[in-house]
Amino acid sequence: MRYVLRRLGFFVLTLWAALTLNFFIPRFMPGSPLQALQIRTKNRLSPVALEQMLTSFGFKPNESVGVQYLDYLGHMFSGNWGVSIGATLGEPITKIVAQALPWTLGLVGTATVLSFLLGSMVGVVAGWRRGGALDSILPSVFVVTSALPYFWVGLLLILVFSVWTGGLLPSNFNYDSSLQPEFTAEFIGNVLQHAILPGLTIVITAVGGWVLTMRNNMITTLAEDYIRMGRAKGLSNRKIMYQYAARNAFLPNLSGFAMSLGFVISGAILVEYVFNYPGLGYLLYNAVQNTDYPLMQVLFMLFTVAVLVSVLLCDFATAWLDPRARAKG
Amino acid sequence: MRRSRSLVALVALSAVLAACSAKSTTGTTTDKDASGTDGPHKQGGTVTIANTAGQTWPCQFNPFNPAVNGQAIGFIYETLVHVSVVGNSKETPMLATGYKWSADGKTIVFTIRDGVKWSDGQAFSADDVVFTFNMMKAHPATDLYALWTGAGLQSVTAAGSEVTMTFNQTAKTYFYNLAGLVPIVPKHIFSTGEAAANPETWANTKPIGTGPYTMGTCGPNNIEYLANPTFWQPGKPYIQKVEYPAYLDNAPANNDLASGKAQWGGQFIPNIKAFYLAKSADNHTWSPPVLNVGLFPNLDPSHPITSKLEVRQAIAAALDRTQIALIGEGGQQPAANQTGVVVPTFDKYFDQAALTASGYDKPDVEKAKTLLASAGYSPAKPLKLTVITITGYTDWDASLAVIKQQLQPIGIDLTVDDLAQQTFVGKLFTGNFDLAYYAEPNSGPSPYYELRQLLHSKLTAPIGKNAISNYERYNNPEADKLLDDYATADEAGQVEIVKKLSAIMLRDVPVIPTTESVDWFQYNTSDILGWPTPENPYAEPSPYKVPDNEQVLLHLYSKAAQK
Numbered sequence: 103m104r105y106v107l108r109r110l111g112f113f114v115l116t117l118w119a120a121l122t123l124n125f126f127i128p129r130f131m132p133g134s135p136l137q138a139l140q141i142r143t144k145n146r147l148s149p150v151a152l153e154q155m156l157t158s159f160g161f162k163p164n165e166s167v168g169v170q171y172l173d174y175l176g177h178m179f180s181g182n183w184g185v186s187i188g189a190t191l192g193e194p195i196t197k198i199v200a201q202a203l204p205w206t207l208g209l210v211g212t213a214t215v216l217s218f219l220l221g222s223m224v225g226v227v228a229g230w231r232r233g234g235a236l237d238s239i240l241p242s243v244f245v246v247t248s249a250l251p252y253f254w255v256g257l258l259l260i261l262v263f264s265v266w267t268g269g270l271l272p273s274n275f276n277y278d279s280s281l282q283p284e285f286t287a288e289f290i291g292n293v294l295q296h297a298i299l300p301g302l303t304i305v306i307t308a309v310g311g312w313v314l315t316m317r318n319n320m321i322t323t324l325a326e327d328y329i330r331m332g333r334a335k336g337l338s339n340r341k342i343m344y345q346y347a348a349r350n351a352f353l354p355n356l357s358g359f360a361m362s363l364g365f366v367i368s369g370a371i372l373v374e375y376v377f378n379y380p381g382l383g384y385l386l387y388n389a390v391q392n393t394d395y396p397l398m399q400v401l402f403m404l405f406t407v408a409v410l411v412s413v414l415l416c417d418f419a420t421a422w423l424d425p426r427a428r429a430k431g
Numbered sequence: 432m433r434r435s436r437s438l439v440a441l442v443a444l445s446a447v448l449a450a451c452s453a454k455s456t457t458g459t460t461t462d463k464d465a466s467g468t469d470g471p472h473k474q475g476g477t478v479t480i481a482n483t484a485g486q487t488w489p490c491q492f493n494p495f496n497p498a499v500n501g502q503a504i505g506f507i508y509e510t511l512v513h514v515s516v517v518g519n520s521k522e523t524p525m526l527a528t529g530y531k532w533s534a535d536g537k538t539i540v541f542t543i544r545d546g547v548k549w550s551d552g553q554a555f556s557a558d559d560v561v562f563t564f565n566m567m568k569a570h571p572a573t574d575l576y577a578l579w580t581g582a583g584l585q586s587v588t589a590a591g592s593e594v595t596m597t598f599n600q601t602a603k604t605y606f607y608n609l610a611g612l613v614p615i616v617p618k619h620i621f622s623t624g625e626a627a628a629n630p631e632t633w634a635n636t637k638p639i640g641t642g643p644y645t646m647g648t649c650g651p652n653n654i655e656y657l658a659n660p661t662f663w664q665p666g667k668p669y670i671q672k673v674e675y676p677a678y679l680d681n682a683p684a685n686n687d688l689a690s691g692k693a694q695w696g697g698q699f700i701p702n703i704k705a706f707y708l709a710k711s712a713d714n715h716t717w718s719p720p721v722l723n724v725g726l727f728p729n730l731d732p733s734h735p736i737t738s739k740l741e742v743r744q745a746i747a748a749a750l751d752r753t754q755i756a757l758i759g760e761g762g763q764q765p766a767a768n769q770t771g772v773v774v775p776t777f778d779k780y781f782d783q784a785a786l787t788a789s790g791y792d793k794p795d796v797e798k799a800k801t802l803l804a805s806a807g808y809s810p811a812k813p814l815k816l817t818v819i820t821i822t823g824y825t826d827w828d829a830s831l832a833v834i835k836q837q838l839q840p841i842g843i844d845l846t847v848d849d850l851a852q853q854t855f856v857g858k859l860f861t862g863n864f865d866l867a868y869y870a871e872p873n874s875g876p877s878p879y880y881e882l883r884q885l886l887h888s889k890l891t892a893p894i895g896k897n898a899i900s901n902y903e904r905y906n907n908p909e910a911d912k913l914l915d916d917y918a919t920a921d922e923a924g925q926v927e928i929v930k931k932l933s934a935i936m937l938r939d940v941p942v943i944p945t946t947e948s949v950d951w952f953q954y955n956t957s958d959i960l961g962w963p964t965p966e967n968p969y970a971e972p973s974p975y976k977v978p979d980n981e982q983v984l985l986h987l988y989s990k991a992a993q994k
Binding site (some may be wrong): 132133138139140141142143146148149150151152154155157158159185189190191192193201266269273274275277283331367378380384388391393408 | 487573651851853
């Protein structure tokens with residue numbers, strides 16, 4: 103119980119620190135929402151009118167920072183997130199986020215789960231047949247792919263599968279702009295088609311890490327006494343591989359996976375940017391570009407909370423699975 | 432339109448290189464018949480617009496919200512008069528059939544058009560006009576052109592179908608803003624509920640206007656406009672549907688233009704010849720220049736180098752602007768000239784004789800060397816200067832690379848400092864730079880509008896404070912007087928004033944124009960005709976230019992629908 107309470111306390115403290123940083127760091131950035139708006143409106147409109155317009159939408163640059171900060175903390179918890187003062191001036195933040203969130207969860211979430219499963223499976227096999235053909239080729243390949251930058255892989259895929267094939271696979275957006283969102287085979291097919299290249303980009307760059315850790319865990323586990331014991335008992339290789347070795351080797355990877363799920367929500371900003379995928383990452387890029395404080399605050403808050411919550415859940419899961427963690431705590 | 436950004440920099444840069452090796456000298460190809468024949472035409476057809484919005488559509492149509500009014504004005508809301516920036520500031524009466532200035536230019540009387548209906552069936556009247564302007568007074572945030580504060584508007588009243596506006600000063604130069612840019616909104620909608628309380632923030636998701644189109648369906652990815660059956664010009668608009676997809680980036684918009692899926696573009700297309708024009712004989716482009724891009728030297732005495740006339744003269748003399756336009760802009764923007772008058776758009780105001788006499792009409796390296804030597808610098812003892820620009824504006828980077836090369840032989844070592852847009856804007860506004868590469872963003876129907884932004888001391892500010900548009904901090908009572916006199920001058924006098932201002936540009940070199948920025952415009956003639964062309968420049972052609980888009984939409988018709 104003490105362990106759980108300590109974890110919870112730590113969670114609250116980290117959350118507060120992160121929220122505070124989220125409030126102040128954007129305000130230290132150069133530029134202001136007013137300047138960004140002036141540039142976007144081609145300097146054609148009166149700066150006084152624009153400032154008043156921003157004030158009407160809730161931008162109060164002249165209020166003391168302390169008051170603004172307290173308001174901000176209150177609003178983050180009450181869900182009263184206000185309206186955008188950037189490129190989507192006047193649109194409620196809740197609506198903007200609700201529009202983008204499903205796309206990020208769908209694309210990045212699925213790609214993360216896929217690359218985790220795929221990577222772990224390959225890792226198990228490679229670790230089991232240590233020194234075999236698979237083991238001598240794949241890990242070195244994956245060392246390379248996991249070091250490749252997201253956007254570079256994305257650009258390469260666009261070039262090969264979209265440009266060279268004359269647009270076989272769509273290279274941008276989440277679905278054709280001629281379609282309206284509805285539950286038809288055509289629309290869903292279109293969405294999946296648009297997800298192939300960005301999804302593939304994430305899988306290619308993320309799978310390597312899982313393969314390598316899984317393989318190494320597997321090799322360590324295979325050296326354990328109980329494996330030898332299993333062999334001595336004459337168990338089938340299949341049973342030893344999956345139920346004795348892989349199952350135990352999987353545990354450290356699983357906690358890593360819980361963490362990476364927390365990062366799903368922040369999206370792969372560069373992937374969404376390269377593919378014009380209208381998810382949260384793309385939204386964050388636009389918000390920063392236009393000094394859209396309310397939108398930035400909410401996005402940072404969501405990213406922070408997602409990571410912290412998954413870390414917390416991971417801590418609880420560890421405590422539940424591993425008595426040693428409880429005892430030490 | 433949005434510029435290509437950093438991640439597509441490589442693509443853009445290689446395209447620029449390809450373009451300059453192809454030695455393209457002009458980006459303009461036009462179809463002589465693209466303007467089509469004069470109406471009336473049969474109704475029918477669809478036009479798809481390709482113009483990078485950089486965001487999904489919020490589906491709000493408040494014409495006073497600057498983030499969304501590009502999707503409201505021109506389609507749904509109209510102005511009193513249309514004033515074209517291109518084509519000798521031609522005026523087209525819209526909601527006002529005519530107007531008359533008083534002799535002193537302090538009072539204007541508009542005659543409001545009869546028989547116009549709002550798209551919900553209610554009658555439009557002079558009351559709506561009066562309401563719109565008075566709302567801008569009551570809610571200063573909607574007074575986007577500062578008519579009540581800056582232009583000195585005193586009162587707006589209606590008598591029958593006439594609307595009288597009085598000013599406390601000569602207001603003729605504000606005509607473009609007040610008649611040509613202010614959208615007229617329905618009193619019966621904007622005087623009730625949320626719209627009346629907060630007209631500046633109201634979402635207006637079901638817009639009611641007098642314009643040629645109504646909002647049909649709107650989703651995050653696309654807006655579909657439908658022809659307004661009660662539009663006041665009988666038989667118009669010919670095109671029955673306008674599709675406006677939300678493009679997040681240039682690449683998909685450019686692809687749709689190249690494939691013909693979109694017919695009306697306002698895009699910067701790198702290597703446009705190969706990428707767009709060569710794809711189909713029906714693809715055309717005409718991008719009329721409207722503003723100058725150039726070097727803004729900091730003239731404040733606290734910047735001793737750039738405030739020295741000889742240094743600026745040397746730079747202006749050394750630059751080969753044709754090369755900058757050809758290599759830096761891939762021939763898609765024409766070269767500018769030191770008079771500050773954009774040609775050929777404003778040929779009427781251009782003083783070729785003065786430009787030739789000044790010697791800035793062609794690069795003169797020897798003269799530049801002499802000038803720089805008199806300031807104490809030479810190739811052996813080079814002057815180190817830094818120019819700031821915006822990162823991701825790849826064409827400007829390419830132009831600056833050419834400029835750097837051209838300044839090297841005369842003894843200037845130029846460093847290009849690519850800054851994030853916010854940082855750049857902060858430095859530019861507060862005067863924290865030696866040289867800045869920039870373009871005034873706001874064009875008008877004569878060179879006066881740009882020159883006023885560049886030169887009027889009212890639009891500058893001390894170093895450290897935000898300047899409105901005179902970022903180089905030019906301060907000359909002579910120029911101020913000329914600019915102030917422009918309002919009361921007759922047409923010949925206005926041409927004379929612009930020529931005098933050009934003489935000041937040549938003498939003081941307050942800004943060094945390099946290329947001319949254009950309204951990006953691409954169009955496809957396989958089905959749609961009626962486009963603006965150099966022969967028939969009835970409006971600024973880019974789809975992002977409101978309310979000019981209405982003029983274009985009213986001219987367009989479908990060939991297929993005529994059969």
